[in-house]
């Protein structure tokens with residue numbers, strides 16, 4: 048677990064990160080979202096000590112990071128930045144292997160790990176490994192940046208606007224890759240973005256930053272349904288709120304017992320996917336199955352519609 052204790056960073060007497068206390072559960076993705084200059088990058092860089100706090104502290108698994116050797120700490124935390132920061136005169140494979148090499152891994156281990164990561168990111172090791180950064184597309188270079196950050200099997204991955212330079216199609220693919228990687232490796236990820244849609248899509252939790260503080264720190268559905276302040280509401284936007292909420296809610300918890308004809312949807316699919324399938328195939332209820340194809344029950348249209356309705360005002 049990563050925890051902030053009254054974490055503060057001041058420049059010239061101004062708190063750009065202001066007394067933030069929060070914790071981030073192991074194996075989750077937290078998206079830190081906010082306007083430019085709200086302190087997101089400063090916050091992130093205090094975790095791997097690229098920036099030292101003015102007061103307060105960061106703990107990882109109960110240990111204050113200021114008491115850990117700086118270089119070892121940085122090697123144990125993956126870090127991905129916009130622009131990927133690849134060494135231009137090194138091949139993709141050598142870029143990926145940089146931290147394992149510094150940690151003294153054997154060459155054969157580094158080569159095996161590099162090939163494994165390239166395959167995980169759906170790149171052909173024989174084809175992409177020997178290329179130099181200028182011979183890669185933006186999407187490929189971004190994946191190499193992610194592979195490099197994951198090379199030494201870090202428990203924590205910090206990402207600062209990692210998809211900012213990608214076109215929308217590649218960006219969606221990169222977001223899907225990240226979800227899949229997180230699912231497979233169980234890495235704790237903190238991702239800085241100023242795109243609320245990206246935050247809602249990827250985050251198990253979202254921290255909305257403004258003027259150095261967390262204005263709201265909550266699961267995505269709560270951010271959409273119950274924005275804590277007008278600023279959060281403005282970031283979320285009013286457009287398509289119901290469909291957004293449905294896209295954040297899995298089918299599983301809304302199952303009913305019963306049977307229905309036709310192809311099933313997965314229990315992990317979102318309610319918006321299920322609704323879309325209903326509209327597309329003209330059905331009012333769909334069978335639901337788990338990953339192995341076992342039928343679990345049905346999802347009803349009426350249940351989807353009520354799940355997307357605003358909670359009754361109190």
Ligand SMILES: Nc1ncnc2c1ncn2[C@@H]1O[C@H](COP(=O)(O)OP(=O)(O)OP(=O)(O)O)[C@@H](O)[C@H]1O
Pocket residue numbers: 058063081082083084085086087088089090241
């Ligand atoms: N070394 C520094 N000296 C003085 N002020 C700084 C320094 N680094 C950052 N700041 C200021 O701290 C504030 C927060 O900066 P930070 O880069 O953390 O914001 P951000 O939310 O990541 O912004 P962006 O989305 O534009 O990257 C800004 O007002 C910035 O100008």
